[in-house]
Ligand SMILES: Nc1ncnc2c1ncn2[C@@H]1O[C@H](COP(=O)(O)OP(=O)(O)OP(=O)(O)O)[C@@H](O)[C@H]1O
């Protein structure tokens with residue numbers, strides 16, 4: 001299989017929080033239409049790298065990004081690039097479901113409205129909820145608060161909300177970690193269904209999840225620096241079967257087989 | 262089963278008695294350090310003494326809370342009985358239907374609407390000033406201010422809250438009114454406009470600081486969720502943060518309204534003592550609180566009708582603020598968002 005074109009590509013990306021280096025020298029390509037999983041021990045910078053892709057790190061005053069990230073071959077951090085516009089092209093789903101304290105309908109309509117959607121809002125809401133496999137459960141209570149849903153439903157609402165603005169890429173930071181196994185499976189199915197139309201990057205601590213849903217997997221690790229702090233780096237990035245069955249690195253094998261120190 | 266429970270209750274009791282014996286025999290200080298782990302006599306909680314202290318503390322606390330409850334009850338009962346007495350003499354329909362407030366005149370009239378209109382007028386002006394000022398400073402403080410600006414703005418607001426209201430009253434009378442008179446020629450020396458505006462400044466810190474707390478309590482994850490959809494900072498604040506903080510903001514405004522209704526010094530000094538019906542902010546007017554001050558300062562004999570109007574007006578004031586507080590309580594309960 002030939003390598004598809006990269007939507008996002010990172011070249012020697014390092015991220016600092018204040019003066020401390022959190023992740024160093026990450027280079028990877030996110031191919032269009034594929035699902036990429038980020039795995040690795042806690043604190044190795046998976047979320048940090050993920051948040052560089054939609055410039056959420058701009059909102060953290062102390063964060064500083066070095067290196068280059070291109071989005072459709074344009075410099076994501078270039079001087080003319082509007083971070084707000086980027087975020088409507090590259091959506092994000094968070095670890096904890098965070099629906100707005102508004103009605104289910106408004107949760108979805110909000111993003112569309114601020115992005116200047118001119119079409120039929122009812123259709124968009126229904127379409128997005130169907131996409132997120134939530135429509136049947138909420139179609140009779142679209143006016144109820146989004147907070148009145150269960151955790152799994154809330155997370156699907158957040159996915160619907162991200163889908164509604166029709167982004168090109170969806171970044172998901174441990175979207176199932178606050179959910180029960182059944183909700184988790186539903187969301188995994190959903191992710192697989194969304195692939196093809198969307199490019200998805202998903203951070204997960206769940207090895208099975210990474211191997212079940214992703215086409216490619218990036219394994220991050222952290223090492224102690226001389227100063228005593230930890231700095232994350234990309235160990236290996238390859239097709240998911242290779243990462244799980246014949247990884248090139250010893251550390252990757254140890255991690256995916258659960259023998260990690 | 263029964264036997265079990267008897268045994269269970271017996272055993273600790275026995276141990277308890279022997280403990281007491283131990284306590285009496287060996288004072289704590291004399292336990293040598295080496296025996297720290299082995300010697301059980303190191304651990305001798307004096308349950309009886311702590312139970313007694315507990316009881317004492319509880320009765321003192323109970324007494325204090327009883328005093329505050331009793332005071333409230335006393336106030337309400339006094340207001341109630343005196344008001345009932347008042348309405349025995351002056352029928353309640355006159356209180357609500359007459360359009361002049363002249364209890365001290367020979368042809369006395371008791372139209373409370375006169376005083377209410379003045380209170381509503383000054384309170385509305387105050388809120389018209391305090392709501393934008395307070396809310397904008399809350400938003401500025403919590404969302405836009407750099408730590409440095411915050412360091413100046415926050416104490417400034419707190420100082421504003423600490424200024425005695427009598428100072429505000431003279432500020433309104435001697436500074437704001439002359440200033441306004443330059444712009445509005447027909448403005449009287451005592452007027453609702455200047456009193457209301459200064460009253461608004463006085464309650465701004467209340468709205469600002471309570472609203473800021475409410476805005477601050479909106480979780481970061483909600484803002485992130487909004488930014489991640491491509492919302493700007495302004496869109497996030499207007500469409501996500503403020504609605505999420507709405508119940509707290511409304512509560513702060515209602516608290517400020519009831520403060521403004523009950524505020525006495527500023528309006529008594531700067532709005533005058535002229536009981537006229539109407540909502541003209543340019544003329545002198547008399548609020549409910551200003552009337553109470555006027556009568557309390559004069560030498561009205563206890564039991565006279567003028568004396569009893571105090572309680573009727575006081576009750577009206579009390580019912581209004583109580584109503585607001587009940588509404589605020591209901592509103593907050595109904596609209597508060599729970600985040601985990
Ligand atoms: N806002 C921040 N300010 C300062 N340091 C931060 C911040 N966010 C993350 N870090 C640091 O950056 C490093 C990487 O954090 P990150 O959240 O990216 O890890 P992660 O791989 O996502 O971990 P986890 O699996 O636990 O989510 C950590 O050492 C963390 O302490």
Ligand SMILES: [Mg+2]
Pocket residue numbers: 046047048173203
């Ligand atoms: Mg993380």
